[in-house]
Amino acid sequence: MSGPVVVRRRLGVTLRRLREAAGLRLEQVAAELEVSPAKISRIETGHSAAKTWDVRNLLTVYGVEDPDRREQILGWVEESKAFGWWHPHSDVLPMNLDYYISLEAEAASVSLYAPLVPALLQTRSYARALLADLFVDVDHIGEGDLDRLVDIRMGRQAALRRAENPLGVSVVLDEVALLRMVGGPEVMREQLIALQDVMGSVEVRVRPLTAPVRRFALSSFAIFHPRLTTVDHAVVNIEAAGRDYYLEEAADVLEYQGAFRALWTESLGADESLAAVRSLIG
Structure with a gap:
């Protein structure tokens, strides 16, 4: 891939x-x-x-x-x-997502700060409910296109299961992601169980509501770390107000790497994070 x-x-x-x-x-x-x-x-x-x-x-x-x-x-x-596996759905891809998926496919690992459960860890039901909310004001998104967007999101998760060099993922997950009701109680319960199950193989740290406000935590961002470090370089993606922005200058990347480390330090530890998720499953 x-x-x-x-x-x-x-x-x-x-x-x-x-x-x-x-x-x-x-x-x-x-x-x-x-x-x-x-x-x-x-x-x-x-x-x-x-x-x-x-x-x-x-x-x-x-x-x-x-x-x-x-x-x-x-x-x-x-x-x-070559065409990426997602090419047949390119007509429904949001702007710049082609580049984002390519970065996922070529990365050794990705560091994410997320105010919602990130796409790589979403269940199908959660993804569909979330995308329906996000595109509610887009007239041309019908049920069929929505299903295709969900298929793309599920297909991206194959990067975690690559036979060679599976994508490593580290997530600082804002606690609000665990509390925001996406798709209703059953959808959220399913998502929380799935998140609990994946926390043994994916590094997830919950950033509690008591943590201080930081400017880098006002928008979700991802830092892609390349496999071929001699020819590729790290890239930062920032998502804000439905728009994607990419930073590739070394100084910008270093700034966001430092910000991610700070957010990680301010988050709950591995055991506490798992307990926070389990406490909401019931």
């Missing part, structure tokens, strides 16, 4: 670094290959899918002769052109 959007960006960043290491400007490379500088730029920024022929020529111009290195990079070309 790969994330083509992330792979396309990885390929572009790698090609840009190789060009810069070779001391070449976009215009020089474009002239050598008899293409426009804009085409090279679009490949480097990940805005255009690269063709194998073009990348093979770029590697030659940049003096990349090692066969293993060439094979690795050309392999990324093929991965970047």
